[in-house]
Amino acid sequence: xxxxxxxxxxxxxxxxxxxxxxxxxxxxxxxxxxxxxxxxxxxxxxxxxxxxxxxxxxxxxxxxxxxxxxxxxxxxxxxxxxxxxxxxxxxxxxxxxxxxxxxxxxxxxxxxxxxxxxxxxxxxxxxxxxxxxxxxxxxxxxxxxxxxxxxxxxxxxxxxxxxxxxxxxxxxxxxxxxxxxxxxxxxxxxxxxxxxxxxxxxxxxxxxxxxxxxxxxxxxxxxxxxx
Amino acid sequence: xxxxxxxxxxxxxxxxxxxxxxxxxxxxxxxxxxxxxxxxxxxxxxxxxxxxxxxxxxxxxxxxxxxxxxxxxxxxxxxxxxxxxxxxxxxxxxxxxxxxxxxxxxxxxxxxxxxxxxxxxxxxxxxxxxxxxxxxxxxxxxxxxxxxxxxxxxxxxxxxxxxxxxxxxxxxxxxxxxxxxxxxxxxxxxxxxxxxxxxxxxxxxxxxxxxxxxxxxxxxxxx
Amino acid sequence: xxxxxxxxxxxxxxxxxxxxxxxxxxxxxxxxxxxxxxxxxxxxxxxxxxxxxxxxxxxxxxxxxxxxxxxxxxxxxxxxxxxxxxxxxxxxxxxxxxxxxxxxxxxxxxxxxxxxxxxxxxxxxxxxxxxxxxxxxxxxxxxxxxxxxxxxxxxxxxxxxxxxxxxxxxxxxxxxxxxxxxxxxxxxxxxxxxxxxxxxxxxxxxxxxxxxxxx
Numbered sequence: 001x002x003x004x005x006x007x008x009x010x011x012x013x014x015x016x017x018x019x020x021x022x023x024x025x026x027x028x029x030x031x032x033x034x035x036x037x038x039x040x041x042x043x044x045x046x047x048x049x050x051x052x053x054x055x056x057x058x059x060x061x062x063x064x065x066x067x068x069x070x071x072x073x074x075x076x077x078x079x080x081x082x083x084x085x086x087x088x089x090x091x092x093x094x095x096x097x098x099x100x101x102x103x104x105x106x107x108x109x110x111x112x113x114x115x116x117x118x119x120x121x122x123x124x125x126x127x128x129x130x131x132x133x134x135x136x137x138x139x140x141x142x143x144x145x146x147x148x149x150x151x152x153x154x155x156x157x158x159x160x161x162x163x164x165x166x167x168x169x170x171x172x173x174x175x176x177x178x179x180x181x182x183x184x185x186x187x188x189x190x191x192x193x194x195x196x197x198x199x200x201x202x203x204x205x206x207x208x209x210x211x212x213x214x215x216x217x218x219x220x221x222x223x224x225x226x227x
Numbered sequence: 228x229x230x231x232x233x234x235x236x237x238x239x240x241x242x243x244x245x246x247x248x249x250x251x252x253x254x255x256x257x258x259x260x261x262x263x264x265x266x267x268x269x270x271x272x273x274x275x276x277x278x279x280x281x282x283x284x285x286x287x288x289x290x291x292x293x294x295x296x297x298x299x300x301x302x303x304x305x306x307x308x309x310x311x312x313x314x315x316x317x318x319x320x321x322x323x324x325x326x327x328x329x330x331x332x333x334x335x336x337x338x339x340x341x342x343x344x345x346x347x348x349x350x351x352x353x354x355x356x357x358x359x360x361x362x363x364x365x366x367x368x369x370x371x372x373x374x375x376x377x378x379x380x381x382x383x384x385x386x387x388x389x390x391x392x393x394x395x396x397x398x399x400x401x402x403x404x405x406x407x408x409x410x411x412x413x414x415x416x417x418x419x420x421x422x423x424x425x426x427x428x429x430x431x432x433x434x435x436x437x438x439x440x441x442x443x444x445x446x447x448x449x450x
Numbered sequence: 451x452x453x454x455x456x457x458x459x460x461x462x463x464x465x466x467x468x469x470x471x472x473x474x475x476x477x478x479x480x481x482x483x484x485x486x487x488x489x490x491x492x493x494x495x496x497x498x499x500x501x502x503x504x505x506x507x508x509x510x511x512x513x514x515x516x517x518x519x520x521x522x523x524x525x526x527x528x529x530x531x532x533x534x535x536x537x538x539x540x541x542x543x544x545x546x547x548x549x550x551x552x553x554x555x556x557x558x559x560x561x562x563x564x565x566x567x568x569x570x571x572x573x574x575x576x577x578x579x580x581x582x583x584x585x586x587x588x589x590x591x592x593x594x595x596x597x598x599x600x601x602x603x604x605x606x607x608x609x610x611x612x613x614x615x616x617x618x619x620x621x622x623x624x625x626x627x628x629x630x631x632x633x634x635x636x637x638x639x640x641x642x643x644x645x646x647x648x649x650x651x652x653x654x655x656x657x658x659x660x661x662x663x664x665x
Binding site for chain 3: 018084090092226
């Protein structure tokens with residue numbers, strides 16, 4: 001019985017997780033880097049004597065963005081390093097399978113990093129979340145990470161084919177992420193301040209962004225991994 | 228004849244550019260409150276228009292490249308991006324020149340300014356991607372980036388607009404009521420800049436084609 | 451009943467930039483035959499295999515499988531590269547199982563048979579990173595065989611195999627002959643030993659000579 005699209009996605013995803021757990025070095029490295037950013041921001045901003053609940057979200061997303069530019073550089077790069085990309089290409093048949101599997105892997109990495117970074121940032125910055133809307137905060141983190149992972153996966157698939165990919169990757173990623181980061185910062189801020197109504201528009205923008213940058217890469221991925 | 232067309236365009240520009248200057252500085256009246264500084268507006272808007280037009284051309288040529296794999300189309304996309312960057316840079320530089328005396332600030336996070344800046348970032352990223360050897364992968368991946376960057380433009384614009392509506396800024400660029408002559412001068416500028424663009428792009432394409440020819444000859448020599 | 455598949459390559463061209471890598475390559479092969487592609491370095495042997503595997507687009511010509519252009523889906527093509535293409539952190543068993551399942555093969559029996567055949571059964575729980583190059587290459591063979599491909603492309607498969615491994619590879623080539631189209635790229639056709647095969651010699655991207663060896 002030939003495996004279908006989702007069987008293959010799940011297989012590759014599971015393989016990547018297993019590989020990640022075996023080594024842990026990449027995940028741990030990214031986590032530590034994220035923690036260093038959290039420390040830097042909390043410490044520096046404390047001097048500025050700002051209202052922390054208003055700065056929290058911006059500092060958080062800058063940290064997530066930088067951690068992501070590390071975390072998202074693995075998905076395809078590790079296949080290229082081990083020379084397995086071609087074996088995967090031949091085995092998976094459909095390149096969409098590869099995109100979706102690698103996207104899920106990248107998204108999981110990001111979410112794991114956030115699971116540690118967000119609470120610590122909250123504590124270090126001493127945010128008083130009297131009006132915190134936890135559901136919206138989680139939603140903003142999830143939607144923001146989704147878009148980051150989608151664009152990161154696409155661009156990682158592209159840049160690993162070129163020399164100098166480590167520099168190219170963040171350079172190409174940053175301008176594409178600007179609308180996403182705006183939306184994520186404001187939605188998270190709305191959640192922290194409990195101003196849920198005024199940020200609903202941004203939630204829709206995040207949804208639209210995620211949808212567009214999941215569908216467009218899927219359509220173009222045959223061209224990304226040609227041959 | 229090819230050369231004839233080139234020369235025609237060139238001489239047209241030799242006539243058009245000074246007339247454009249004349250229209251801007253003598254035909255259009257000096258703005259009552261802003262004074263002579265307002266003249267920069269005609270360059271500013273026309274350059275922004277070319278920046279946006281060039282971006283559309285990059286996207287169109289990128290789609291065409293994935294379809295045809297023709298080097299000419301790739302050169303069109305690259306030439307358009309390079310020239311677009313020059314004009315967008317012009318927009319970003321002339322903007323503050325006008326903004327400082329009028330708004331009393333060099334920069335503001337107006338949606339148009341933000342979008343223009345992001346556009347500039349994407350142009351630069353695109354050119355970095357294209358630079359460093361004309362391999363098949365590089366051309367193909369640049370085309371893909373050209374397309375996704377274009378898809379991103381409306382998202383950037385809308386988010387920048389909403390961002391501002393939440394954090395209102397004191398000064399806006401709204402309400403520059405233009406009188407008839409000023410409007411005419413603006414359209415003349417738009418037209419002249421467009422002609423300039425259509426002259427520069429094929430010129431740059433020619434030099435890009437020569438560059439890749441030289442590269443190929445060198446490679447052949449070494450083989 | 452054993453079906454006979456045919457691979458028919460007609461006037462295949464490949465150009466990269468201004469450079470012709472392959473020019474006017476035509477040949478035929480079928481199950482039962484063993485096509486050995488020889489030639490010195492840089493003559494386009496690997497490029498040819500990669501085009502047949504669908505990993506590289508061709509510039510011109512036809513690749514007909516049973517008369518249909520690229521009529522063989524990718525999953526039915528096995529590709530043994532000179533790189534082993536394995537996950538170093540995962541165990542021997544995990545590697546084989548992953549690739550098997552990707553092709554819809556989910557049988558512990560098959561896995562065991564293959565691992566015993568390539569002599570890696572005792573090492574099945576070891577990570578690939580500690581295996582020697584020769585062992586990795588043997589696992590790479592198992593990785594390809596588990597998918598039961600209808601065409602196998604071998605790119606310098608003898609590299610890094612010891613005497614024993616080379617004997618094993620010859621046995622595999624012979625065993626697959628009746629059901630699989632097999633193409634072997636090598637610059638040492640002597641290593642094929644007693645096997646009968648058709649040789650296709652490439653020079654500067656063109657077919658220099660085609661001849662039959664063996665009985």
